Amino acid sequence: MTTGVLSLDKGTSRIASTVAEPVLVRLALILVSLTFLGLFLFVPLAAILFEALKHGLGTYLASFQEPDAIAAIQLTLLATAIALPLNVVFGLSAAWAIAKFEFWGKQVLITLIDLPFSVSPVVAGLIYVLLFGLQGALGPWLAAHDIKIIFAVPGIVLATIFVTFPFVARELIPHMQAQGKDEEEAALVLGATGWQTFRRVTLPSIKWSLLYGVILCNARAMGEFGAVSVVSGHIRGETNTMPLHVEILYNEYNYVAAFAVASLLALLSLVTLAAKSLVEWTSSVEQKENRP
Amino acid sequence: MSILLKQPTVLPGFGLTLGFTLLYLSLIVLIPLAGLFVKTSALTGEQFWSAVSDPRTVASYQLTFGLSFVAALLNAFFGVIIAWVLVRYSFPGRKFVDALVDLPFALPTAVAGIALTAVFSVNGWIGRYLEPLGIKIAFTPLGVLVALTFIGLPFVVRTVQPVLQDLEKEIEEAAASLGATRWKTVTRVIFPEVFPALLTGFTSAFARALGEYGSVVFISGNMPMRTEITPLLIITKLEQYDYAGAAAIAVVMLVASFILLLIINGLQWWSGRRQVAF
Numbered sequence: 001m002t003t004g005v006l007s008l009d010k011g012t013s014r015i016a017s018t019v020a021e022p023v024l025v026r027l028a029l030i031l032v033s034l035t036f037l038g039l040f041l042f043v044p045l046a047a048i049l050f051e052a053l054k055h056g057l058g059t060y061l062a063s064f065q066e067p068d069a070i071a072a073i074q075l076t077l078l079a080t081a082i083a084l085p086l087n088v089v090f091g092l093s094a095a096w097a098i099a100k101f102e103f104w105g106k107q108v109l110i111t112l113i114d115l116p117f118s119v120s121p122v123v124a125g126l127i128y129v130l131l132f133g134l135q136g137a138l139g140p141w142l143a144a145h146d147i148k149i150i151f152a153v154p155g156i157v158l159a160t161i162f163v164t165f166p167f168v169a170r171e172l173i174p175h176m177q178a179q180g181k182d183e184e185e186a187a188l189v190l191g192a193t194g195w196q197t198f199r200r201v202t203l204p205s206i207k208w209s210l211l212y213g214v215i216l217c218n219a220r221a222m223g224e225f226g227a228v229s230v231v232s233g234h235i236r237g238e239t240n241t242m243p244l245h246v247e248i249l250y251n252e253y254n255y256v257a258a259f260a261v262a263s264l265l266a267l268l269s270l271v272t273l274a275a276k277s278l279v280e281w282t283s284s285v286e287q288k289e290n291r292p
Numbered sequence: 293m294s295i296l297l298k299q300p301t302v303l304p305g306f307g308l309t310l311g312f313t314l315l316y317l318s319l320i321v322l323i324p325l326a327g328l329f330v331k332t333s334a335l336t337g338e339q340f341w342s343a344v345s346d347p348r349t350v351a352s353y354q355l356t357f358g359l360s361f362v363a364a365l366l367n368a369f370f371g372v373i374i375a376w377v378l379v380r381y382s383f384p385g386r387k388f389v390d391a392l393v394d395l396p397f398a399l400p401t402a403v404a405g406i407a408l409t410a411v412f413s414v415n416g417w418i419g420r421y422l423e424p425l426g427i428k429i430a431f432t433p434l435g436v437l438v439a440l441t442f443i444g445l446p447f448v449v450r451t452v453q454p455v456l457q458d459l460e461k462e463i464e465e466a467a468a469s470l471g472a473t474r475w476k477t478v479t480r481v482i483f484p485e486v487f488p489a490l491l492t493g494f495t496s497a498f499a500r501a502l503g504e505y506g507s508v509v510f511i512s513g514n515m516p517m518r519t520e521i522t523p524l525l526i527i528t529k530l531e532q533y534d535y536a537g538a539a540a541i542a543v544v545m546l547v548a549s550f551i552l553l554l555i556i557n558g559l560q561w562w563s564g565r566r567q568v569a570f
Binding site: 019020021026029030032033034036037039040041042043044045047048051086089090093094096097100101102103104105109111112113114115116118119120121122123126127128129130131133135136137158161162165181184185188189194198216219222223224225226229230242243244246247250258259262265266268269270272273274276277 | 296297298299301302303304305306308309310312313314316317320321322323324325327328330331370373374376377378381383387389391392393394395396397398399400401402403404406407408410411416417418438441442445461464465468474477499502503504505506510523524526527530533535538539542545546549550552553557
């Protein structure tokens with residue numbers, strides 16, 4: 001797959017020199033890539049850690065003991081704990097319908113599932129404000145029944161669900177489509193119930209794609225800023241998620257605390273990338289083993 | 293539901309799963325989005341036009357669309373090089389770099405925003421060396437460009453990479469043995485194969501940059517007419533209780549992203565067909 005710089009056979013080296021670039025070009029291209037990535041990815045990442053630890057470990061750790069920070073972490077976990085399972089159920093159900101059956105309008109449905117990815121997070125928040133806000137379509141009715149959605153936790157959960165909506169489904173759909181339905185049909189013909197077929201035949205074969213989708217969905221759910229910012233109302237200790245808490249601290253010039261909470265989110269993203277690579281690696285190893 | 297089926301099947305659960313999918317999709321996405329259009333339709337044509345075309349809004353379109361385009365171009369250029377390097381060359385830390393490319397997808401945008409601001413402000417690690425040269429990045433349109441480039445970075449790399457990986461070495465060898473120089477092989481043989489994926493990645497990066505909010509608001513300084521992006525303007529209108537005005541601008545943004553979504557689908561169809569035809 002990767003034709004290494006040093007892996008050229010002696011006998012083919014004359015041809016190889018015409019299907020590979022001169023060493024200087026290679027080095028230059030590697031250097032350009034690493035500089036660009038270093039400038040845009042590595043330096044900002046290092047800066048987060050540096051700024052957070054500027055005044056020592058004690059100040060850093062103190063940032064997490066503040067009640068508002070704890071409340072923000074709790075709210076982020078709560079919103080994710082609701083949004084993630086719902087989107088998993090949706091992803092499984094959409095992928096089953098789309099991958100195992102031929103029906104009219106399937107292509108339209110696939111496009112619509114991807115829709116939340118192309119909507120600006122700000123617009124995602126706005127549509128819920130227009131629907132559930134005090135001036136919104138359902139606002140007066142909700143107010144009369146004393147139900148708060150906007151500037152309250154339900155709004156944050158809704159916005160989180162919206163922005164993470166396609167993640168699980170879009171990982172599962174292509175994978176399940178590629179797998180076809182022969183194995184499920186065989187299981188059913190042999191007398192398994194539909195549920196048994198799903199649990200014993202389908203689920204084991206899609207577990208890595210499912211996990212992959214869950215990892216991405218989780219990272220976005222915990223890190224979402226724009227959509228949540230519109231519906232939150234920024235009430236300290238009540239409707240601030242971790243990214244919103246970072247913003248408030250930053251705007252108050254409390255940089256150390258802001259970067260401390262940010263470093264926690266950055267750590268989460270690094271864990272996400274590591275987990276993602278691990279899943280990719282494990283599933284490719286498994287695929288090779290299963291191939292005769 | 294079963295009336296939609298094109299062919300009979302023994303598999304169960306079609307009605308249940310499709311029903312739930314449609315219900316969930318409608319409740320979370322379709323009905324709220326439709327609400328946006330309903331809200332806007334309450335405006336007269338004149339009101340709508342004045343909301344979406346006053347000078348401050350137009351300035352924000354110019355900034356957002358213009359810089360998103362430039363950022364996507366930057367990402368297309370560097371993205372192809374990075375994808376090429378990651379697929380074709382081996383160097384220490386390649387796997388690590390490969391995994392790190394996805395950082396802009398995984399890092400919360402607000403965190404990216406404050407990190408980039410810290411690095412590119414006049415006291416920052418990079419900003420301090422640019423200031424003597426007369427280049428200011430944070431709190432200028434350049435800062436917006438930096439943030440938009442950051443968040444669009446993985447798109448081109450990730451669309452071009454698999455195409456390069458699947459490219460058969462034999463074609464290049466054939467071109468070389470027929471007397472093509474390396475440069476000619478790269479531009480005439482490899483590039484045309486990669487081009488549809490490159491275009492898809494470019495458009496995706498552009499679309500993502502258009503709607504971006506979190507990473508930009510910290511570094512841009514948010515000066516009206518100068519560094520104010522359209523998503524921020526929507527929030528400003530919302531905070532002033534100008535709901536209809538916010539909705540009108542949101543409709544413009546939404547239509548732009550729908551068009552881009554259609555283009556991306558078309559491009560994918562095109563590149564898919566090309567592969568089959570090949």
